[in-house]
Amino acid sequence: MSIGLIEQALRNLRLEKSHLAAVSRRTPKEMNHWFKWLAPGILIKRWLLISVTGFVLTVLGIAIWVGLTPIYRLMWFFSEILELIARILPSYISGPVAVVLGVFLLFWGQTRSFGTITEVLNPGSEQRLIDALMTRRRLNRGPRIVAIGGGTGLSTLLRGLKEYSANITAIVTVADDGGSSGRLRREIGVLPPGDIRNCVAALADEEKLLTELFQYRFNAGDGLSGHSFGNLFLTAMSEITGDLEQAIAASSKVLAVRGRVLPATLSDVRLWAKMADGRWVEGESKIPQAGGKIVEIGCTPEHPPALPAAIRAIEEADFIIMGPGSLYTSVIPNLLVPEIRAAIAKTKVPRIYVCNIMTQPGETDSYTVADHIRAIDRVCGKRLFDAVVVHRRTPSAHTLIRYAQDNSHPVFLDREEVGNLGRRIVAANIMDEDGETGYVRHDHQRLAKVLIRWYGRTHGIKFADDQLTVEG
Structure with missing residues (x-):
């Protein structure tokens, strides 16, 4: 009996000792x-x-x-x-x-x-x-960033930038005329919500859940099949609030979005392209399918008015980023709005272009980094950015074979030509490579870190990072 009591006492002492140790570990925290x-x-x-x-x-x-x-x-x-x-x-x-x-x-x-x-x-x-307050305080003090583009490239960029600042404005093209967005544009007369939908989801606090919800496509139903929930949601909000700008603002409040998403214009913009063989192709979705080299790009109406809020955002920005995304159908369409390119040209803040990792069949076949820069300069007639971000490592052989089947290759960095164009080169490892499918895209975390660090360097803030090389 006495031995049993002693054993019980020892167990109690051990339990008390472990409890005290746990408390002592928690106390500093x-x-x-x-x-x-x-x-x-x-x-x-x-x-x-x-x-x-x-x-x-x-x-x-x-x-x-x-x-x-x-x-x-x-x-x-x-x-x-x-x-x-x-x-x-x-x-x-x-x-x-x-x-x-x-x-x-x-x-x-x-x-x-x-x-x-x-x-x-x-x-x-x-x-x-307190952690939530400190995070919110840090983000609210972040730089005022304007990101310009469209497609999945812009939403990828925003997903990374929102971890550094809540003062983000995404200016998005409204030239899309394919898929669900194109159907809504033709049948209801609303501006295409597809690219805007992706950006709103990327900036939301509950990004994963909201992305799945907004990307959900109906597979059945008369008239619903093929439409995404996000497109229908923004279309309904546009009808309720009166226009797409108000619809995005209302949706952003409901969905706890960090920053703003703005269409470049509220005009019904339609892209056209002139090919090297003389063909005239109209429609954002038809331009990449036409094949051939694009020698001129434009839109109808020729001079669409910019959204005033977008111009104010550019004028008040601390940092302007263009791309990544399809050169002729995602990035350049925003610059076809005269007031937007004029506002960018007037700013004295750091401006940078994020070049694509791979060429895009039907748009940038055989393009080098310098070719991307020349295309933007040719459309704008002036220099709109100071530096270009490029990926500095070659994808794996499996990925190269996968893309070669579609006549796509890594965008070659012709350093001398880029230097002659007066642009600095920011080379970094910013690629996310899917080993199974062979697809590559920008890694949103690495890309955002590189951009924020480059912005910091332009303001005299030193960073020790061997993954970032600035040339020129």
């Missing part, structure tokens, strides 16, 4: 959590101090108003209590006990208060309120 509230820039300490000061002044004001009678009585009452405690317990015991009890109640009350606030503001989240 909890203390670190509380010290975060003292970090500069949270804007909490000053308001707590102001609140306490206001409370004290209110009490003193009431006391003075009634002739200080409550103050005298309160001081007498506390004096009697302190004398009673001092007679029962000596000061070297009662003092520390009162301090410990006060600190315990203070921390307990504040922990429960902030826990309740966190549960109300962000139910089901494991992120602490």
Whole structure:
């Protein structure tokens, strides 16, 4: 019996020891959590101090108003209590006990208060309120970035940039006339929502779920088959709010989007291209299918008016990014709006173009990096960006074979030609390669990091990163 009791006691001691060890491990973490509230820039300490000061002044004001009678009585009452405690317990015991009890109640009350606030503001989240506040504060202080483009390239870029700033404006082409967007454009007369849908989903807090929802395509139903939910959602919002700009703004509030998504114009823009063999091809979806070399690109109407909010965003930007995406059907269509290219040309902020990794059949066959730059300069008639981001590693043999079957190859970096065009080269490893399918795309995290670091360097901020090479 005695041995059993001893074993039980030893087990209890071990349990208590492990519990104390766990508590000791948690304590620094909890203390670190509380010290975060003292970090500069949270804007909490000053308001707590102001609140306490206001409370004290209110009490003193009431006391003075009634002739200080409550103050005298309160001081007498506390004096009697302190004398009673001092007679029962000596000061070297009662003092520390009162301090410990006060600190315990203070921390307990504040922990429960902030826990309740966190549960109300962000139910089901494991992120602490202070961490959420610090993240929001950091993002709100991020640079004002304008990203210009369309297609999946722009949404990929936005997915990475939103981790560095909440002050992002995506200016998106509205020239799409294929697929679900084209059907809605022809049947209902709305501007094509497809590229905008992708950008809204990319900037949303619940990106994964929202992307799956917006990309969901109906496979049955008279008139619904082939349409994506996101396109129908934005079309319905356009009908309710009156235009696509208001529809995007309303949707962004509902979906907790970091930043803004703006169409380049609200005009019904249709692309056309003149080919080297003299053919005239009209329609964004038909241009890549036509085959041949594009020698001229334009739109109808010839001079579509820009969205005023897009011009303001460019004028107030700290950093402007063009691409990645299809050169002639995603990037250049935005620059066919005269006010947009004029606004970009006037800015003095860093401007950079993200070049595609692979050539695109029907658009950029055999194009080098310099050819991409010349195409943009030819359309705009002026220099709109200072540097170009290029991927500096060759894809695997499996990927090269996969793309060669579609007559696509890596975009060759002709350094001398790019230098002659007056552009700096930012070379980095920014490729995401799918080993199974052989498809490549830009890695959104690496690309965003490279762009933010390059922007930092232009402002004199030094970064130690062997994955980033700036030439020129």
